[in-house]
Amino acid sequence: MGKAFDLMLIIEFIPTLIQYLGITLQILAASIILGLVLGIAAAIPRLYKIPILNQLVILYVSFIRGTPILIQLFLVFYGLPAILLLLFSIDITRMEAIYFVIITYAISNGAGFSEIFRAAIRAVDYGQTEAAFSVGMTSRQNFFRIVLPQAVRIAFPNMANSVIGSLKDTSLAFTIGVMDMMGRGDTLIAATAHALEVYLSLSIIYYIIVVMFEKIFSKLEKYFNRYQKADVTAVA
Amino acid sequence: MIYLQGIKKSFNQLPVLKGINLKIEKGEVVTILGPSGSGKTTLLRCLNFLEKPNAGIVQIGNIIVDSEKATKKEMLAIRKQSAMVFQHYNLFAHKTVVENVMEGLIVAKKVKKKDARHQSERVLEKVGLSDKLHHYPSQLSGGQQQRVGIARALALNPEVILFDEPTSALDPELVGDVLSVIKSIAQEGITMVVVTHEMSFAREVSNRVLFMDEGVIVEEGTPLEIFHAAKEERTRRFLQRISGESFFTPLKEQVN
Numbered sequence: 001m002g003k004a005f006d007l008m009l010i011i012e013f014i015p016t017l018i019q020y021l022g023i024t025l026q027i028l029a030a031s032i033i034l035g036l037v038l039g040i041a042a043a044i045p046r047l048y049k050i051p052i053l054n055q056l057v058i059l060y061v062s063f064i065r066g067t068p069i070l071i072q073l074f075l076v077f078y079g080l081p082a083i084l085l086l087l088f089s090i091d092i093t094r095m096e097a098i099y100f101v102i103i104t105y106a107i108s109n110g111a112g113f114s115e116i117f118r119a120a121i122r123a124v125d126y127g128q129t130e131a132a133f134s135v136g137m138t139s140r141q142n143f144f145r146i147v148l149p150q151a152v153r154i155a156f157p158n159m160a161n162s163v164i165g166s167l168k169d170t171s172l173a174f175t176i177g178v179m180d181m182m183g184r185g186d187t188l189i190a191a192t193a194h195a196l197e198v199y200l201s202l203s204i205i206y207y208i209i210v211v212m213f214e215k216i217f218s219k220l221e222k223y224f225n226r227y228q229k230a231d232v233t234a235v236a
Numbered sequence: 237m238i239y240l241q242g243i244k245k246s247f248n249q250l251p252v253l254k255g256i257n258l259k260i261e262k263g264e265v266v267t268i269l270g271p272s273g274s275g276k277t278t279l280l281r282c283l284n285f286l287e288k289p290n291a292g293i294v295q296i297g298n299i300i301v302d303s304e305k306a307t308k309k310e311m312l313a314i315r316k317q318s319a320m321v322f323q324h325y326n327l328f329a330h331k332t333v334v335e336n337v338m339e340g341l342i343v344a345k346k347v348k349k350k351d352a353r354h355q356s357e358r359v360l361e362k363v364g365l366s367d368k369l370h371h372y373p374s375q376l377s378g379g380q381q382q383r384v385g386i387a388r389a390l391a392l393n394p395e396v397i398l399f400d401e402p403t404s405a406l407d408p409e410l411v412g413d414v415l416s417v418i419k420s421i422a423q424e425g426i427t428m429v430v431v432t433h434e435m436s437f438a439r440e441v442s443n444r445v446l447f448m449d450e451g452v453i454v455e456e457g458t459p460l461e462i463f464h465a466a467k468e469e470r471t472r473r474f475l476q477r478i479s480g481e482s483f484f485t486p487l488k489e490q491v492n
Binding site for chain 1: 284285286308312315316318319320322324326327328329330331332339340343344345372373374375388389392398
């Protein structure tokens, strides 16, 4: 155990820790954007039942869902340099740890997003597509003008949950040496031996950020639901 | 003008249309009657390739498509000849009333947005919805939604408007509104093919009535011929069953 508990330290640690919020948000933003791209790419073979690719995506999604993100992080951190060196003689062992974190979270988010997109696109009433065809739209026009906007509304609450989950998961990045808020907390504990106070400060910061995200998402959700009946609107 | 030759369609080896031949002149209003499962809705959907026939030739206006080797491009071309009014309205849920009507004009017909808006507003006025332009479909009653559906079809100014049981999903007291809108556009000389269970509508509005059963057109003729002097036993039995139901309507009205 560390030293005697000191309530004031919780407040004192916050400014030090919050300086590293930027890194946390960078990891989050980069992995969400890459995850979106990956998620769309992975949803297409599932929606159009493209042979082989479809099975690969199913395997990818089930593997990501079935393994802890911490292990995925280590697999990427140790595995990716080994594979690249072996196959392409590319040496990335000196690449900064943060990139491994971003890659891991992008792969993880991509799996989740692909399922969310697939379900959302399937959930749009086929009558909408028939109506689009009946007024002379092409498949592409139907997809981008009619189906996608409605799928976004359906997908949004799940996406928002994923983003918040992902934000919290970034706290694992310090395990491979990334100096994010959690990493800085780790060094603070080593320096001061006030572990409990550091973790309380961290939880306060994470909690406030998550609540802010939730507020923003709930506003966005209201916007996306503007054309739904009032009694259907589900604001968490 | 619409011309169908040898239209066949099966679902999982179950034949639904067994070789339909049909010619519809410009300005004609044709209603299709028949028991459920007779293939009347499938026939209508084959006209705009929402169902792709297994065999046969579809012609609308000057577009001719051999359905066996129909390409995407041909299907698109023939769809642009027609417009459809759906049983469940199928309005674009994320678009307002006026945007619903504009959508086809802007995207398929490449009309300028401003012109599309003017045209749409004019058509919506015709169906009595000028005060609902910026409402979303979810904010309208079924009857209002269907009138938007009709406006959406009408705005495209197609060779033919296809109506797929346009009043079947409506509350009884809203049916009248929608039918009177359809009647008024029928009188403008727009070609219409209507699948319906509204016998009074078929009788009063259409130039020609088709009776379908088991994937074939059993009988066709003027409303007078079909309703009062049907030649085929199957037609007479069907109409009897329907009128049997309406025998009770005056009684129901008395009760109310």
